[in-house]
Amino acid sequence: MEYCAPETLAEVCAALSNADGPVRVLAGGTDLLARFASGMPRPSMLVDIKKLAPARVIRQLPDGSFEIGAACPGIHIRADKLLGKYWPGLSEAMDLIGSVQIQGRATLGGNLCNASPAADAVPALIAARAHCRIVSVAGQREVPVEEVIISPGRTCLRQDEFIVSFILPARASRSADAYLRMTPRTEMDIAIAGVAVNLTLDDSGVITDSHVALGAVGPVPVFAVAASRILLGSSLDEEVLQRFRRQVSVMCRPISDKRSTAEYRTDVTAVLAARAARIAYDRAAADIAS
Amino acid sequence: MKKHIQMQLNGQSVEFLCETSGTLLHALRDSLQMTGTKEGCGSGDCGACSVMMNDTLVCSCLVLAVECSHADIRTVEGLAAGDALHPLQQAFLDNAALQCGICTPGLLVAAKALLDKNPDPTETEVRYWIAGNLCRCTGYDKIVRAILDAAQRLRGNASVNELQP
Amino acid sequence: MTKKSAAIGNEAPGMAPTIIGTRPVRPDGIDKVTGRARFGADVNLPGSLVGAVFRSPHAHARILNIDISKAQALPGVKAIITAEDLPVISEDMALINNQPPDFRDLSANVLARGKVLYEGHAIAAIAAIDEQTAHQALLLIDVEYAVLQHVVDLHQAMEPDAPLLHEHLITKGITPAPKKPSNIASRYEQVHGDVEAGFAGADIVISEEFTTQPVHQAYIEPHACMAQVAADGQTDIWCSSQGQFMVRAYCARLLDMPLSKIRVIPLEIGGGFGGKTTVYLEPLAVLLARKSGKPVRMQMNRSEVFKATGPTSGTFISLKIGARKDGTLVAAQGILCYQAGAFPGSPVRLGCMTAFAPYNIPNVKLIGYDVVVNRPKSAAYRAPGAPMASFAAECLIDMLAQKLEMDPVALRLLNAADDGTQTAYGVTFKHIGYRQTLEAARQHPHYSAPLGPNQGRGVASGFWFNIGGPSSAAININEDGTAVVTTGNPDIGGSRAAMAMMAAETLGIPYDRVQVLIGNTNAVSYSDLTGGSRVTFAVGMAVTQAAQAVIEDMKRRAALLWSVEPAEVEWLTGNAVLVAEQKQLSLADIAGQAARTGGPIAAQANINAQGAGPGFATHICDVEVDPETGHVKVLRYTAVQDVGKAIHPSYVEGQMQGGVAQGIGWALNEAYLYDENGRMLNPGFLDYRVPVASDLPMIDTVLVEVPNPRHPFGVKGVGEVPIIPPLGAVANAVARATGVRLFDLPMSPPSVHKAIKKAARRRR
Ligand SMILES: Cc1cc2nc3c(=O)[nH]c(=O)nc-3n(C[C@H](O)[C@H](O)[C@H](O)COP(=O)(O)OP(=O)(O)OC[C@H]3O[C@@H](n4cnc5c(N)ncnc54)[C@H](O)[C@@H]3O)c2cc1C
Ligand code: FES
Ligand code: FES
Secondary structure (H helix, E strand, O other): OEEEOOOOHHHHHHHHHHOOOOEEEEOOOOOHHHHHHOOOOOOOEEEEOOOOHHHOOEEEOOOOOEEEEOOOEHHHHHHOHHHHHHOHHHHHHHHHOOOHHHHOOOEHHHHHHOOOOOOOHHHHHHHOOOEEEEEEOOEEEEEEHHHOEEEOOEEOOOOOOEEEEEEEOOOOOOEEEEEEEEOOOOOOOOOOEEEEEEEEEOOOOOEEEEEEEEEOOOOOOEEOHHHHHHHOOOOOOHHHHHHHHHHHHHHOOOOOEOOEOHHHHHHHHHHHHHHHHHHHHHHHHHHHHO | OOEEEEEEEOOEEEEEEEOOOOEHHHHHHHHOOOOOOOOOOOOOOOOOOEEEEOOEEEEHHHOEHHHHOOOEEEOHHHOOEOOEOOHHHHHHHHOOOOOOOOOHHHHHHHHHHHHHHOOOOOHHHHHHHHHHOOOOOOOOHHHHHHHHHHHHHHOOOOOHHHHOO | OOOOOOEEEOOOOOOOOOOOOOOOOOOOHHHHHHOOOOEOOOOOOOOOEEEEEEEOOOOOEEEEEEEOHHHHHOOOEEEEEEHHHOOOOOHHHOOEOOEOOOHHHHHHHHOOOOEEOOOOOEEEEEEEOOHHHHHHHHHHOEEEEEEOOOOOOHHHHHOOOOOOOOOOOOOEOOOOOOOOOOOEEEEEEEEEOOHHHHHHOOOEEEEEEEEEOOOEOOOOOOOEEEEEEOOOOOEEEEEOOOOHHHHHHHHHHHHOOOHHHEEEEEOEOOOOOOOOOOOOOHHHHHHHHHHHOOOEEEEOOHHHHHHHOOEOOOEEEEEEEEEOOOOOEEEEEEEEEEEEEOOOOOOHHHHHHHOOOOEOOOEEEEEEEEEEOOOOOOOOOOOOOHHHHHHHHHHHHHHHHHHHOOOHHHHHHHHEOOOOOEOOOOOEOOOOOHHHHHHHHHHOHHHHOOOOOOEEEEEEEEEEOOOOEEEEEEEEEOOOOOEEEEEOOOOOOOHHHHHHHHHHHHHOOOHHHEEEEEOOOOOOOOOOOOOOOOHHHHHHHHHHHHHHHHHHHHHHHHHHHHOOOHHHEEEEOOEEEEHHHOEEEEHHHHHHOHHHHOOOEEEEEEEEEOOOOOEEEEEEEEEEEOOOOOOEEEEEEEEEEEOOOOOOHHHHHHHHHHHHHHHHHHHHOOOOOEOOOOOEOOOOOOOOOOOOHHHOOOEEEEEEEOOOOOOOOOOOOOOOHHHOHHHHHHHHHHHHHHOOOOOEOOOOHHHHHHHHHHHHHHHO
16 A cells, blocks of 8 residues: 655645555545454555645635635634634534544544445535535536435545535524434444534524434435425424424434434434424524624 | 654654554554553544644554654653653542553543643543543543542642542 | 542451551552553564464354465465364363363364354464564465354244254253253252242232343453463463463463463453453464464454453343332242353353342242353353343342332342341351441432432442452562562552552551562462452452561561560561560561571462452442433442452442443443344444443442451452442433333433333323
8 A cells, every 4th residue: 555645736636546556535544544454455545635735724715605624633623613603513513523532633524425324524514505625637526515425435526536625605694503413422422313404594583594414314414305494484383393303204214223223213313303403593593682 | 665754752753664554553562662552442442542643632543654754743651751750640640540551541641632722621521531532440430530630730739639638 | 529438337446557548559550650561462572473363254154174275375474273283172171170161162262173153253373474464364264164053142042943052062950961952051040948938928029021231341451462482392471361370271271281381471451350361362372482483472453352252141031029018028039041152151150149149038049041152252241140130130129119119228228138148049148238338328418319300310239259269479578678579460450559558557567668569470379360359358368468477587587686585576567576675676677687587588378268258239320311312321320339448448449430330331332233144243342332431420439348357457359249230220210210111231222212112102
């Protein structure tokens, strides 16, 4: 196995396209190295993108949108106060990944490209309507996050492509997100279920925009459009929440595995969805007050 | 072909050869004979291999040695200043925060990273911070107390123990 | 945060101890906080090879052929071994002193012979110049299997048509002996009184069925060792284990070597909890070292630890208790089935013996079955066999309390075993402190603290025998009067401190003038394993006796120096005193003149320690259950235990807190999970969920001290008992928080949620 750590976009692209065997992007390595240790065949080339400046930035653009480098470790994302103010749900979702040690390395790009149905940051990215900037020698394309994972462990990226950064759209006022997950342990655990909710309210507290994404309840994270529609036009009253819960349940297509039964996943996803909606709503409403 | 790596280890420049697939943990333990850093799982799950890499707490089993070219690595062996123990080390001893001691090096490094960042953590903050460091012997009680005690000592106050009769 | 634990009970009369009961820093402390201490994987001899094990991917298969030729041909491979390289052990060599282990089984466990019995079963081992080469070589070993039907489930294994692990296994303990082989290795029966009559006199009978899953000791240090064989066959083994003499004896028997040819050098041990009371890698490393002529270093990875080393048994337990209306227990009966893993030998007998030991029940009949399944051979885990049986028993006691609307501690007090109570397994209790733990629990502020919604409080008790056994200690006095204590027992949790304290207390010298060494097998005489909560009791007794022998020698030497009769000399706080002439010589004075009085000063004590005092504990646990998700949070925990006498209270508390944490893990989330092919699904710490720091509250401890008169300082064992009550305490707390009782462990969120949901449906 060869290793390189290029510092420019062009060099990364070249390294990815010129490799003559299997090549892999190395970000934090928290998935990749753990899998090497358990016997996964190693590629002939590892391209470390942590030295690539554009993949390490977190910044708010003039239009209010955010760009987060795909190779930013969790600790940097969590430490970014401005990002946390606008996107508390995403910030918390990222923070839930692993331990402090894992946070020192794990990245958003790795979390997405590992393509696990249970990845914590992915539902939050989807509910945020985030896009990723995918780059290769052939140029650049922007893809909505929900289109990246095509099946467990597989993404829509070609071998010579990589994600350089994520774009989160500008925040409307009175809007906020939240992410909740269920794990048996308080920390160091993989989600049995995860729910991200991103809501926008009008000035009377009525929901005008709503996005919901579910983790660990299907082969890929679920962008639950039908469920999110139920919240539109409501102020999250009990009856709407009940319908929302039911619709979320309907949209779960979980499997039973070592971590949970399918039935439990469905039930608990509905519970988390209602709780996350409440948190997102209260956060957005607090914005009204301010 | 093996790669030649130079890095700072506990403030000293060191050099070694490694395979690209070799981890920092193995470089430390096998190439550099620094066996204070322990291996409990090799997959990021136990924290026994915790070290500081460029001022960030990481699992050395999840870092490739080739990534450490010119990096600043700090391990448990660098905690004490000569024969003066770091207050955390002393607090672990005074609070009997180790039984078998295999988790201790990783916990000390992790705890130091916490106190460098947050000199006055709450019990809950300590517990969440060290959640990536498994200890099977102690039930964590005395470890948490030791870290809170060391924090107090480092803030310049008397040890929790000295305050008790 | 809670206060330091309170000590309750009476001090031993006579002299007031000055060191015993204090909390000095452990002698090996500095090494362990600076990274200098050397554990199993920390030794490396120059020129050593790396060993690796080829393991079965199948749960049950016949080995048709093992082709090592390709691996052998790989450059850098220096030796390969299979079961062919192990001597065949004849039936008369199978046991030592008629005690387990059966060395034929152990031999077949370290390297499979003819058949593999579980996924991860070792088939071959390789030594190569480095790790990479060794792992490459593993991929080149070609084994042909005939895959057999497997059975990992306890009930299925007991069916008459179950796939058989051992074609010749005839159930022991049944007369007449069954004609057909089965997976039931033995049947054990324990009868006390007359249960039929007992139940006939009961007003209330409660019976339930319980299951528990295999759980691993999950020590953080994987098994590791290094072996070197000299040209004359002299063999050195460096390893972390719970007993260097065990490693020597087991390797000698497995490899058909004289004991004298093997020296085992103990390294620091990174946790064992019973799991390191047997050998896995050591005999392989010796064979590889012998074959290659080079030192060989071996270390398991975490997945190997889970798949190939002993968890404790999963169980099915069906129990029934009968009581009178006032709560008096009159009878208990049940069947306990324990998984042994691939070879016979689960701790089911100990389960039967401990289940109801805290109670005075006149009629008890328990039947135990030891059942083999296609899982790793079970190994000892802290109070082997007791936590599962106690879980079932303590749940029934709690249900009885609920039925009678009685306080659960009061119900236990009503039935508590006392001095003079004859146990169902035969022994009559003496000097026990069970009742005192109940009283202390009842008086503890925790017991009467208010609870919020969805919260519940559970209580449970537990019992462990504690053991003594062959133990040795040597004390050498240096010229400056400092002392070196050498014992043959690895220090897993601070026992060096306890040994130093007992020696210092007895000799009357300061603690920091005593050093403690753990000797290799050539440096100190035989001692049983570190396990069964025996070290502070039994080895402590040897240390104390050795110190007393030193004192006698000191008095004799002082008498020589003063030209008086030894009987005139007294030993007072580290000094020889001639009261009549107001003369005194300190230990250092006498040591400095040792040449004048007969040369170097040393003493040794080799004993078979008897009279271990049984240990009892009562725990209180508060939980909060999220009714919508089934998630259980442990809010508060208090462990009360009769410890006899706490030599170093911090390490006693530590044993209690550690045991509680392990018990909580067992109760809530730990379990071995298998797929349909009998392969383990969760052989790593991410999915085998031991508690992390943020899962637990502070664990409050109350040390009750009812001294054991058979020990010079009153010590009873403390290490095993604390893991017993948590299973029941957590289960009882969950039952009271939710109104729904779970009979199966672990009580993970999905299972708690399911139980709540089912109960709600039933109510509708
Ligand atoms: C102990 C432990 C606990 C964990 N806990 C959690 C958890 O709670 N929740 C959770 O979701 N995950 C968890 N994980 C998994 C992992 O940490 C996360 O998925 C993490 O975000 C991965 O990021 P990384 O940078 O380390 O990825 P890497 O390991 O560097 O990469 C993962 C995959 O993505 C590819 N890749 C990485 N970056 C890019 C890019 N920019 N463009 C294209 N391809 C890329 C790599 O080639 C590789 O295939 C845990 C892992 C460990 C070891
Ligand atoms: S050895 Fe690195 S986390 Fe366990
Ligand atoms: S002290 Fe043994 S694992 Fe922590």
